[in-house]
Amino acid sequence: MLLAVLVAYPAAAGDRLVALVTIVGSTGWLLLALGLVGRWPLVLVWGLAAFGAEYALFLRLRGGSVDARAPYVAAALLLVTELAFLSIGRGQGSAERGLVARTVVATTAAVGGAALVGGLLLVASGSASAGLAVEGAGVAAAVLAVAFLVRVAARPRS
Amino acid sequence: MTRTVAPKLAAYTALAAAGLVAAIALRLQELVVLAAPFALLPTLSLLLSRRPAIHVDVELERERALEGDDLEARIELDADAGADRLEVLLELPRGIGVSDGDDPVALAIAGDERRKLRLGLHCERWGGYRVGRVFLRAQDRFGFTSWEWQVDRRSPLKIYPREEFIQDLLRPLETQVFSGNHVARQKGEGIEFADLRLFVPGDRVRHVNWRATARRGELWVNEQHAEKNADVVLFLDTFTEASHGGQSTLDLALRAAASLTARYLQQKDRVGFVTFGGMLNWFLPATGTTQLYRLVDSLIDTQIVLNYAWRDIDVLPRRTLPPKAMVIALTPLLDDRAVGALLDLRARGFDLVVVEISPCPFMPAPSGEVAVLARRIWELRRDTVRGRFQEAGVPLAVWDEERQLAQGLEEVIAFRRRARVASA
Numbered sequence: 001m002l003l004a005v006l007v008a009y010p011a012a013a014g015d016r017l018v019a020l021v022t023i024v025g026s027t028g029w030l031l032l033a034l035g036l037v038g039r040w041p042l043v044l045v046w047g048l049a050a051f052g053a054e055y056a057l058f059l060r061l062r063g064g065s066v067d068a069r070a071p072y073v074a075a076a077l078l079l080v081t082e083l084a085f086l087s088i089g090r091g092q093g094s095a096e097r098g099l100v101a102r103t104v105v106a107t108t109a110a111v112g113g114a115a116l117v118g119g120l121l122l123v124a125s126g127s128a129s130a131g132l133a134v135e136g137a138g139v140a141a142a143v144l145a146v147a148f149l150v151r152v153a154a155r156p157r158s
Numbered sequence: 159m160t161r162t163v164a165p166k167l168a169a170y171t172a173l174a175a176a177g178l179v180a181a182i183a184l185r186l187q188e189l190v191v192l193a194a195p196f197a198l199l200p201t202l203s204l205l206l207s208r209r210p211a212i213h214v215d216v217e218l219e220r221e222r223a224l225e226g227d228d229l230e231a232r233i234e235l236d237a238d239a240g241a242d243r244l245e246v247l248l249e250l251p252r253g254i255g256v257s258d259g260d261d262p263v264a265l266a267i268a269g270d271e272r273r274k275l276r277l278g279l280h281c282e283r284w285g286g287y288r289v290g291r292v293f294l295r296a297q298d299r300f301g302f303t304s305w306e307w308q309v310d311r312r313s314p315l316k317i318y319p320r321e322e323f324i325q326d327l328l329r330p331l332e333t334q335v336f337s338g339n340h341v342a343r344q345k346g347e348g349i350e351f352a353d354l355r356l357f358v359p360g361d362r363v364r365h366v367n368w369r370a371t372a373r374r375g376e377l378w379v380n381e382q383h384a385e386k387n388a389d390v391v392l393f394l395d396t397f398t399e400a401s402h403g404g405q406s407t408l409d410l411a412l413r414a415a416a417s418l419t420a421r422y423l424q425q426k427d428r429v430g431f432v433t434f435g436g437m438l439n440w441f442l443p444a445t446g447t448t449q450l451y452r453l454v455d456s457l458i459d460t461q462i463v464l465n466y467a468w469r470d471i472d473v474l475p476r477r478t479l480p481p482k483a484m485v486i487a488l489t490p491l492l493d494d495r496a497v498g499a500l501l502d503l504r505a506r507g508f509d510l511v512v513v514e515i516s517p518c519p520f521m522p523a524p525s526g527e528v529a530v531l532a533r534r535i536w537e538l539r540r541d542t543v544r545g546r547f548q549e550a551g552v553p554l555a556v557w558d559e560e561r562q563l564a565q566g567l568e569e570v571i572a573f574r575r576r577a578r579v580a581s582a
Contacts, residue, residue, distance in 0.1 A: 041165040045172055052177060052192060059186050070188035078195045081173075085166045085301070095264040099243060102266055106299050114195035121194060125187040 004029055006051060006076050009069070010058030017061055025054035032084065039088040048081055066125070071118030078114045082107050159209070159307040167204075167302040170196045200302050207298035209305060211238040212267065216248070216290040216311040223281045225320040225413075228257050233275040233292060240268040241296035241305075246275060249291040253283035253317065262293075283404065284319040284412060286458050288312040318454055319409070322417040322563040327425070328570055330388040330484035331509040338387025339425040346384030353381045389430070389443045389480050390422045393503075394457075395489030395496040396435030400517030405559070407515040411488040412457055414513065414563050418486060419457075423450050431457070432478050434499055440478040474499055484509040490517045491543055504550045511570050512547055516558040 010021050028050025035043030059067060067073075086103075095103075177193025180186070213236040219229040231248060247262035258278025267273055279289075290312035297304045333342040341350045354370055357377030370378040392415045399408040415431065422429045423445060430443035431453055441453055479485065485508050489496050504510045524533040547554045553573040555566035 041169055045169040048169075048173055049176055052173070052180070052189070055192065056180055056184060056186060056189055059188055060184060067188050070191040073188075074192045074195055077192060078199070081170075081196075082300070085169070094260040095243075096266070099264055099266045102242070102299075110195070110199055110300070114199075117194055117198065118191040121191050122187065125190070 006073065006080065009073065010054055015062075017057075021054055021058050021061070024050060024057060028054060032080075036084060036087060041085070041088065044081075044084050044088065048077065048084075051077065066122060068122070070122060071115045074118040075111045075115035079107070079111045082110065159305050161209075161303060161305050163303050164297075164301055166300075167200055170200045170302070199300060203298050203300045203302050207242075207303055208239050210241040210244070210296040212236065212241070212244070212294065212296070213238075214292050214294065214309040214311065216292060216309075216313070218289060218313055218315055221314055222316045222318065224318050225281055225284050227281045227317075229279050229281065231277045231279055231289065233277065235267060235273040235275070237267045237269055237271050237273075240266075240271060242266055242299040243297040243301070245295040245297075247293040248277060248289075249293065250279070250289065251285075251287050253281075253285050254287060254289065254315070255280045255282050281317040284317050284409065284458050286455075287315045287317065289315045316455065316458060318458060319413040319416045321420060322413055324417055324421050324567065325564045326567065326571060327418075327421055328484065328486065328511055328567055328574075330390065332482035332484070333384075333386035333388050334428070334482065336387045336426075337385060338427060340386055340388050340427075342384045342386040344384050344386075345381045348382040348385045350383040350385075351380060352383045354378050355381055387425075387445070388422075388427045389483035390418070390427050391443060391479055391483045391485045392418060392429070392431040393485050393487040393489070393500070394431065394433045394435075395487065395491075395493065396433045396437075397493035397496050398435075398490070400490055400492065400520040402520040402522075405520070407490040407492075407517050407520065410515045410557070410559065411490075414488055414515075414557070415457055416454055417563065419453050420450060423447075429453065430480075430483075432474065434474060434496060438475075438478075442478075443480055443483065474503065479503070479508065482509075484511065487512045488515060489513075490515045491540060492517060497543055497546070500552070501546065501550060504547075504552050510552050512552055512554040513563075513566055513570075514544075514554060514556045516556050519558050519560070 006025075008025075010025060028047045030047070031043055031050055032047030035041070035045075035047055055073065174193045174197035177189050177196065181189035181193065215234040215236075217232045217234070219231070223229050233246060233248060235244075235246070243264060244267050245262050245264045250256070250261065256277060257280035259276060261277055263275060265273065265275075290310070292309045292311065293306070294308065295304055295306045329340055333340050333344075341348065345352050354367055355378065357366065357379050361379050365379040365381075367378050367380045394411055394415060396408065399406045401407070419429050419431070426445060428443035428445045429449065430441045432438070432440040439456070441449075441456060444452075485503055487496075487500050487510065489500070489512065491497060491512075491514050500510060500512060524530045544554055553570040555569045555573075557563055557566040
């Protein structure tokens with residue numbers, strides 16, 4: 001449902017090639033629904049990526065100023081992703097109330113944090129001046145971020 | 159302890175990488191905003207996650223229970239290093255279910271915290287079990303990585319079959335030399351009147367029958383039947399069984415055997431048992447509470463063992479049965495080897511009683527003309543087997559779940575009473 005709202009946002013806000021944007025978004029929504037029903041994480045990822053593609057297409061067609069709602073979109077997308085992975089069976093067994101409350105608090109904090117970080121990033125990107133050096137630093141930062149994540153995940157088994 | 163990475167981490171990494179690459183390629187800073195949480199959340203979660211160190215202990219409320227009883231299992235968790243999410247699964251064998259609580263259960267446990275989980279267990283089926291292996295899985299806050307390990311704190315749990323109501327026990331034809339509750343054929347010290355005879359020096363005055371003495375003018379004394387104990391051997395046919403819906407003929411046989419063991423031992427008889435099947439196992443008769451526990455503990459370890467090597471065995475070794483013992487056979491009459499062994503026992507002069515555990519309630523109703531015909535032929539063959547026992551003078555009672563064991567035993571008692579009258 002939340003992803004449907006997310007999918008609807010670029011389709012409703014855009015004014016060019018709305019049908020194409022809607023088709024890409026709907027494909028993402030369908031893939032996400034399919035992934036939830038079949039409990040396939042890979043299909044979920046493709047669904048979320050399709051929404052990213054819809055949003056990117058919307059931004060590219062839109063042109064002009066920065067989308068000020070991007071932090072909220074990011075937060076909502078993170079919430080959708082968390083809920084999707086929770087529902088396709090994170091672990092087994094009935095959870096105690098305390099654990100459920102902790103999960104709710106942690107997810108809310110993560111979503112709030114995502115919106116905050118998104119806002120800060122937008123402000124930072126707006127105040128920085130464009131240039132080849134900045135662009136290079138951005139590429140390097142992106143590569144480093146992914147590499148660091150992979151390194152942390154691949155810690156040796158104990 | 160095994161550390162595994164969840165598919166969610168790969169998904170987040172892929173989304174973050176795709177978002178950042180697309181942001182650079184398309185020069186859209188909004189995509190960086192979109193991708194950043196997918197990179198930051200797993201990074202923070204993985205950096206903050208710690209390997210859990212949790213001591214686990216499992217305790218059962220008691221080691222022995224009856225079929226149908228409920229008991230409690232306590233799982234104690236003592237965490238040196240906690241876990242944001244810990245899933246605990248107590249492995250339960252078939253025959254034990256959960257009556258209260260959740261298995262598995264997910265909880266959060268902090269460092270230096272102790273938790274006690276209580277799980278109600280329901281004893282569904284008799285048997286000897288070992289309960290106490292716990293499987294644990296700890297996860298970080300957002301479920302990107304998990305640690306799995308197991309703790310083996312198994313302890314024995316014996317579930318005894320529930321007892322059947324038995325009103326009158328079968329009386330053996332022959333008794334043994336020790337005192338007991340059965341009226342023996344031999345004369346001796348007892349209560350039951352046996353005969354009159356002339357007084358001889360050494361007879362006790364209390365035994366003088368004054369009425370007979372007055373009538374005949376010389377001293378006559380009463381003689382009594384001695385009260386002796388008996389040897390009872392329970393014969394369990396474990397060649398094969400019929401089962402349906404978690405119940406089987408072996409369940410009924412064990413229930414009957416446990417009930418008969420307890421009742422005969424109560425009245426000072428010596429009780430032993432023989433399991434005759436893929437494996438031959440026997441206990442020589444003895445008396446007392448120790449023997450009761452010994453026998454019942456052995457009974458609950460009984461199982462059907464298919465053995466094709468013993469396909470021709472139809473004789474029990476001589477050592478397994480004491481002379482003059484009453485043999486009560488509990489059999490579904492499904493295997494010719496057991497039938498042969500029982501007829502051989504009768505031919506060797508043992509006092510044999512057959513309680514047929516009917517396999518019919520465990521069988522599906524025949525569907526189709528051929529199946530109906532096959533069932534009729536099968537039932538006729540069973541009637542033939544029963545006829546062979548009756549020809550050999552062996553009382554046979556049919557018992558199933560719908561009738562009480564006492565009812566079957568009463569039929570045997572009536573059979574033996576009629577047989578005595580006919581032979582007199």
